[in-house]
Amino acid sequence: MVEYAPILIFLGVAALFPAATLVIAWAVRPSRYNKTKSEAYECGVPPSGDARARYPIRFYVIAVLFVVFDVETIFLFPWAVKYRALGLFGFAEMVVFLGILVIGFAYAWRKGALEWA
């Protein structure tokens, strides 16, 4: 696991950088309170209603589809890495696997889950 150590250090440095900049900015920047500055921007008129409204279910459908397909993609990764060793059997197996994936994809498409407008 020692080879992962640099990534951890990198994470530390990468997190330190924005933190440090924000602290410096906080020290040197002006802060002049103004009531109109703190209003929500809605093109120059007082906002009507709250922004945390319910949002269309379509976005959740995408999220669910994503989870399904992403998991299947992840299943492909180990197979792809060992593909040369698996040979013809691996190829046939993958075609079957992708076939199932495509059926699911075609079903979602057919059901209109991919229609956005």
Next chain:
Amino acid sequence: MFRTEEMDINMGPQHPSTHGVLRLKLTLDGEEIVDVRPIIGYLHRGVEKLCEHRTYPMIEPLTDRLDYVAAISENLGYCGAVEKLMGLQVPPRAQYIRVILAELQRIASHLLWLGTHALDLGAMTVYFYTFRERELILDLFEQFCGARLTYNSMRIGGLLEDVPAGWTDRVRHFLGLFPSRQKEYEDLLTVNRIWLGRTRGVGILKADDAVAMGASGPTLRGSGVDYDVRRAQPYSSYEQFEFDVPTGTNCDTYDRYLVRMEEMRQSCRIIRQALDRLPEGEVRAKVPKYIKPPVGEVYHVVESPRGEQGFYLVSKGGEMPYRMRFRSPSFVNLQALPMMCRGQLIADVVAVIGSIDIVLGDVDR
């Protein structure tokens, strides 16, 4: 497929793509537009009322500020209305120069439209190209009258002065340059698949609806109605020029785009004819020192780059009009916006606003 809560959102008056201070109250179902309500008046200056307290020559600068990107069309319409009421005959040379100016203005205005329309849809580079050429036209105007935006370029009865020496050659030079430049914009847009996707089938306005809404100009012609004031009721000797009136067939944003692109070419054609046949002579008719039109009323229309620009003038015989009324094409075309937007996506509103080419100074007056 699914329905959720609708959300109200304000687009404008301070928004990058409502072309000024137009405010739209959008009712959204997700990304889809359920309803659009335009709210106007943020640029209202009461120009019609101001006109009642100005003498006739003093009103012309006010007309500059109606449709400030096509001020010459406004000047032309206003002067035409007063001349019609007074029964003045404008000398032919002045009429031709007016035509040249008005058509240059049409190109300049369409260039501004094209740049901002493309910018709204994310093609920023076209904006800089069109403004490069618009700059050339503004230079021509500057050489003619000293101003670059609000020209006050004409006088009742003709022009203040003849064009400066060498000006017509510079116009010819511009005409020689422009077609290749226009091709540059077309290369970037006309056959661009994303551009087609963003404009084709978007903001459809059927011919019947367009007529019912009173739309005019390219917005009307994009819907396939062959109506152009320059041909239907010629003024300033437009009847002596040959030009085509382009119309659309699909009534969508793309057709309105094509119509305006073709109009620019036709404008070049008109200017070329006017330059070739430019008559010699005076540029201003004999007008009394104090302009006092007789008692009466007149309605005069011109084809501004945005459409049918009308001037309704009532005179009681004094030095100032009794009532002045402007029929502004932007205002009327804006009425059609909700009809074109319903059922489309948010991004399409931007495309449709761009395609009807409104100027808020003209809408609010």
Next chain:
Amino acid sequence: MDPVLERVIVEAAVKIALVFFVVLTTVAYMTWVERRVSAWIQDRRGPNRVGPFGLLQPLADGIKFLFKEEITPPHVYRPVYLLAPILILVPALLTISVVPFGPALRLFGRDVPLRVADVDNGVLIILAFASMGVYGIALAGWSSNNKYSLMGGLRSSAQLISYELAMGLAIVGILMSAGSLRLSDVVARQAEHGWNVLWQLPGFVVFLTAAFAETNRLPFDLPEAETELVAGYHTEYSGMRFSMFYMAEYANMVTASCLAATLYLGGYHVPGLQRLGLPQNAAAIVQLLAFGIKVAFFLFVYVWVRWTIPRFRYDQLMNLGWKVLLPVALVHIVWVAFIVLMGWA
């Protein structure tokens, strides 16, 4: 402390400092390059007043951002609102840590590989960090309590996850040929058998398109489409926090370009370099430069595309992702598998 661990840490610290400096400088100068190139495309001059050719412009911008007032509106959800820009920037910078910039340099009597970390599943780490970015954007949009921000955040989440799928599937082809998740193996394989772009062109196109979408660049910049959503998810941000969104965007561009070069253009490999018989360090530096040129090419393409074509509409974007790129990527996998099976690769 264990001497091996100590040596690794010291070596890593030096390399991290260098890489960090280079990446941040590249990010800063990308803003300058973008403005100069766009000016060149648009017949303008671009920034040319601060220093020679405007080269000090990024510095001036940075100082300006430091001294800008930062407004935290009262209607936001503070903890998330304040954290979101950091959540975007950190993963964007972190991805660079597994990219191999070049082969090993011979320094102080031992080989120092030109990469921060050479881990055995670099590709997975990249995908993991790349998908972290979506949290920052979605949370920034949601916590701002502004309708434009919310829509930008939602659009962005949907867009990023859709294109991540296509990107992941495109990468499967690379893995099949390399037989390893280690990025240096991917490079070594290409050095032996030719660059992947030569026979995995569909995968390359899918990857590049997805990379454009993942970085929210035109024509896929819908989350911040200024002419529709004003500024999208960062509408309510100002000052230094606002600039972090920009740094993240450019950092993502740099990372995506590095990946495209590594996965498809042979990374730091230069064809025919071995025949010259250069000493190890000279060869390493030439290869490092070659890598830089490949990355610069992709960065230029990013800028070039942005200033040339218009923006997609939301539904068109999603259609492209799901109905075009995804099927293409699936067919591509079968195609690559077939070639590898036949032993043609």
